[in-house]
Amino acid sequence: MKITKRHGQKTGSSWSRGQSLVLRSAKRVVRLAHLLMFALILQQPVYAHRGDANDADPCRIKVSNEWIHFAAYTPTFSENKSYCRSIPKVGMTNLVFDYEGKQLRHVSIEFEVTKEPEGTRIFYRPPSASKTGTVEGAVDFNQFGAGNYLVHVTIDNDNEKVDTHIPFSVGIEGDESFVKVKKFLFTVAVCIVIGYLCFRYARSGKSGQPNSA
Incomplete structure (x- = not known):
C-alpha cells in the first residue's frame, strides 16, 4: 500500500x-x-503625411459637400495605369481631377500643385468653372525631381476661400501594387x-x- x-x-x-x-x-x-x-x-505605412490608412479611397478630395477624384497617369512608363498618393516614376505626368457631383461644375475652383516642403508652385490653374466636371493638366517632374508634393484645391465659399489638399510623392515609394x-x-x-x-x-x-x- x-x-x-x-x-x-x-x-x-x-x-x-x-x-x-x-x-x-x-x-x-x-x-x-x-x-x-x-x-x-x-510595417504598415505611416500616413501622417498621406492621410489615414483606413480611408476607403485615398484618391478622393472632399470639397465643400462634394468629392473630387484625383488621378495621375504616366503614359511613358505605365500606359493607362493610374496613381494618386505614390507615383513611382519621375517624368511627364498627366493630372486629372474628376468632379463626382454636379454642384461643383457651377463653382469657380482653383487648382495648384506645390513641391514640399519648399512650397514651390509647379502647376497652377486659375479659378474657373468646369462644365464637364473634369479638369486636366500636365507636369514634367523631370524638371522638379523626386520628392513630396501637395495638390491644393481652393474654392471660394461665401467670399471665404477654403483650401483642401491631398499629398502625394513622386519617385520615392515605388509602385503602389x-x-x-x-x-x-x-x-x-x-x-x-x-x-x-x-x-x-x-x-x-x-x-x-x-x-x-
Whole structure:
C-alpha cells in the first residue's frame, strides 16, 4: 500500500510539472504572437503625411459637400495605369481631377500643385468653372525631381476661400501594387512563424508530460 501511495504521489508530481510546463509554453507562445503582431503593425505605412490608412479611397478630395477624384497617369512608363498618393516614376505626368457631383461644375475652383516642403508652385490653374466636371493638366517632374508634393484645391465659399489638399510623392515609394505585395508576403511570413512556434512549444509541452504507463 505504501509503495502504491508513493508511486501515486510521484505520478501526481510529474503530472503537475507537465501541466506547469505546458502552461509556461502557452504563455511564451502568446507573448511571441503579441510581439510578432506588433512588428506587423509597425510595417504598415505611416500616413501622417498621406492621410489615414483606413480611408476607403485615398484618391478622393472632399470639397465643400462634394468629392473630387484625383488621378495621375504616366503614359511613358505605365500606359493607362493610374496613381494618386505614390507615383513611382519621375517624368511627364498627366493630372486629372474628376468632379463626382454636379454642384461643383457651377463653382469657380482653383487648382495648384506645390513641391514640399519648399512650397514651390509647379502647376497652377486659375479659378474657373468646369462644365464637364473634369479638369486636366500636365507636369514634367523631370524638371522638379523626386520628392513630396501637395495638390491644393481652393474654392471660394461665401467670399471665404477654403483650401483642401491631398499629398502625394513622386519617385520615392515605388509602385503602389508592389508595396501591397510586400505587405501580403510579410503577413504570410508572420503567420508561418507563429504556427511553427505554436507547434514547437506544443511538442515540448507534451514531452514534459508523464507516460500513462
